[in-house]
Amino acid sequence: MCPEPEAALTAPHSLEYTYKRSLGPILSQFFTALRDRRMLAVRRSDGSVLMPPKEYDPDTGASLDGMIEISSEGVVRSWSWVSKPRRQQPLDHAFAYALIQLDGADTTFLHVVDAVEEGSMSTGMRVAARWKAETTGSMTDFVFVPVSSK
Amino acid sequence: MSDRQMDGDKPSEHDEDVTLLRVPVSLDYDYSAGVSASRFLRGIEQGKLLGQRCPVDGRVYFPSRGSCPQHAVTFGDETVDLSDKGTIVTFSIVRVPSANIPLELPYIAVNVVLDGADTILMHVLDANPEDVHMGMRVQAVWKPREEWTTSTANILYFRAIDEPDADYDQYKEHI
């Protein structure tokens, strides 16, 4: 008979990386505009508008540089509910991640909707950006809120 | 629709464009050492240096990671008590600071083969850089006993002892 081995030692371990990423011309314009509380998108060769902007067309690989300003209001195209946010997540109370299509954009992007409760979320609802008091030029400078409760 | 071309019609209130993005990554783990490394760490808490023997060729691994990297077999529960004395097989005099090593420069990084072990241990040596040499006999300097934990940090560093140098043949395979 083998004696039962003693349980393994465990310890908390935090892994941290302090990445600083350089942005390049397109994303630099995009994040500079966010700092100024404006939404910049990019126009593709077929006329459609990509938000957030990309340096290259995801379908064709063509260079993109036609930056345009679009609205900071839009429509929720899909959402999922986070009832217990983790410490890294942008809000410390329940909220929704959503795919949001801003007015003037042809694509959706992932962001956060600060809704009071799950029941107030619905696909197709209108939302608007609510900016932080101090913006730095990052995706966490804003969250969306339902338009009616803005 | 504000589908306006960007011609600088809304000048930035800041002088500089945003050209860098800080993206701090922070992840939490509940790390498990595994049974084998735990046995080693519980030993060092008691001031013991426990190696493990490969069942295929009998070589003693220290520290043991639970299996033999040469023969790909798991070690059993048997452990081998090792001395805290050993021989320097190679060394490097470090003059570059490192955030993780709180030693004054220059310090001496050493590979030590402990008496009874067949693998090397990387550590640091407290000595005058002019005196360090291959084959030098050394011994671990431990923290005060009341500070021992399940950590290799219980050994502060190695220091020279008054013993004749080891024969080259005794450690040449570790170079």
Added chain:
Amino acid sequence: MRDVAVVGFEQSPCVRREQNRNEVEVLVPVLRALREQTGVAGADCDFICSGSSDYLAGQSFAFVSGLDAVGAWPPVSESHVEMDGAWALYEAWVKIQMGQAETALVYGFGKPSMGDLPMTMALQLDPYCVMPLWPDAISMAGLQARHCLDAGVLTEREMAAAAARDRRHAMQNSNAQLRWDRSVDEILAEPYLANPLRKSDCAPISDGASAILLAAGDRAREICERPAWIRGIEHICEPIDLGVRDLGRSRSTQIAAEKAGVGSGKIDVAELSAPFTHQEILVERALGLSLDSSSQTVVNPSGGALAGNPLMAVGLSRIGECASRIFSGEADRGVAHATSGPCLQQNLICVLEGE
């Protein structure tokens, strides 16, 4: 093209937490069993390729220690992908196709239980616009599921049926982690974990490892009585941003399946690595498998990823589960699927056939 076959497969049980063994200690018995099954030691293979993730392990270059389980002295010819072992198998297959190897050992391993897996998965996202928001993997999948539900692509009842089927199949698989028999109505009565996903819609968090031996031509026939020949293997990738993809279907799976020749014969068995029920349905459809229960194809006889999800090994295990049914003669032709990236971004399809 050379004839290359899967000639051996072993796996560890999928468990919620491997508390007492490190990755190497999980791998060693798997590789030993594979050696006993095939008579070929890993270190004697012409090429060795593995899949694992340093972020899961919580330390950089963690994959290097995986080689301790192989016995890499004298040195071996080796490579690694920071992906599921199924992609390591693809690399090994290419190596054999190029004539640089006759045999290859492929393994994948992971212990996601040590970290907070849904958050670790956020690190695979666009680091500029998406990752800083830390969307967890379940929320990401939820966005896709709701899109599918809203668009009428599928129903919650169909999702619950996939959840029930896989865990029922898993009752025959002692290596699976979730093994139960519940009705669709019982599952639909569960509360939401992350609306619109219920717990049953999600794959478990599993620690584990698996390994496959590949061999070419006559060498394959020497090692294995009935090799599972790789008749097609392909992997296809979509853009990473959800906003520019059609989330209501898996176009990359469909293209990979066409290129791998899934449709050119009857499929007896399909092993799918989709970690969420709606994704499993999308993959089934992209493969052209009928959802009808009268279909000849047995989908996920092992329970699939929904019954056991050892990240970095789960896709490789699907190839192995499919191959082992060909070894035994239970199946003549099968398809295995592996996925990587958010919401089925990248998919690998492997068609296996017995002689």
